[in-house]
Amino acid sequence: MTRVLVIEDDPAVRRGVSVGLRHRGHETVLVATGEEGLAELVASAPEVVLLDLMLPGMSGLETCRRIRAFSQVPIVILSARDDDVDVVVGLEAGADDYVVKPASAEVIEARMRAVLRRTGHAGPTGQPRGQYGDLLVDRIALRVLKHGEQVAMAPTELKLLLFLSAAPEQTFSRQQLLEQVWEHSFHGDYRLVDACVMRLRAKIEDDPRNPRYVQTVRGFGYRFGPL
Structure with missing residues (x-):
């Protein structure tokens, strides 16, 4: 089971992502703003963050930057547009991957598992x-x-x-x-x-x-x- 912090202001998307991931055996922590997300990152110690870019108050981009200032937790951006310039800026700010909304729980889980595997992957055979x-x-x-x-x-x-x-x-x-x-x-x-x-x-x-x-x-x- 993976603990997932979902930072998403749309209640329907937030609920849909949570239901889909919980059905697949994951634990979700749900917040609607970047400020709440930063607090929960410290309190809940999630293993991966799903981050919407279009957030009220503190933007998703700024939230990403602030997370990266003190944590290397994997971050997957949730974006409504795959050509959004904010996606590029988000990746440059430290996000590990992105998923275009709407996306199925299977797709989100696959991206989550991929970024989590990177933490312990030593690459091709080579000197230790x-x-x-x-x-x-x-x-x-x-x-x-x-x-x-x-x-x-x-x-x-x-x-x-x-x-x-x-x-x-x-x-x-x-x-x-x-x-x-x-x-x-x-x-x-x-x-x-x-x-x-x-x-x-x-x-x-x-x-x-x-x-x-x-x-x-x-x-x-x-x-x-x-x-």
Whole structure:
């Protein structure tokens, strides 16, 4: 059973998501505002957050930013439009995935399970610990250190780094990364990949505009190194 914090202001959507997830064996904590969501995040210690972007008062985007300021809990955005610019901004603010509303409980659960699996996924076979310049990637402890200091990472950021660094100099397309990291088997939305790369670079690169570790292969995708 997974404890899910649902931050959604529409009572019908909130109730529908809760009923569907409870029917599938999950526990739900329901709130209608970002302010309530932040309080429940501390009080209830959920394992995953479902976050609507269009909230009264504190926006979903600001709520996402505030959650990421102190927690790496997986966040899945609930969006009424798949082309909403707020989705991109939400991903850049630290969300791990998004679901377009209306969505079935099966779809929501699948996305939840995918982001939760990232927390304990060590990527492809590789050395348990890899030292790359001033960056240490520990695949056993699932942590990353830069200049000896631990870097706080959301599950998706960590899994992306583990996956890329396990095969230095190998280039992966955005579609390959969607399938391996986000576990999306369909021709997916590359915004997920690009936003996560941007967040990852901000955390591990000395100069994110001239990345040393996560490099762009123009017209194709990304690779780790060469260093």
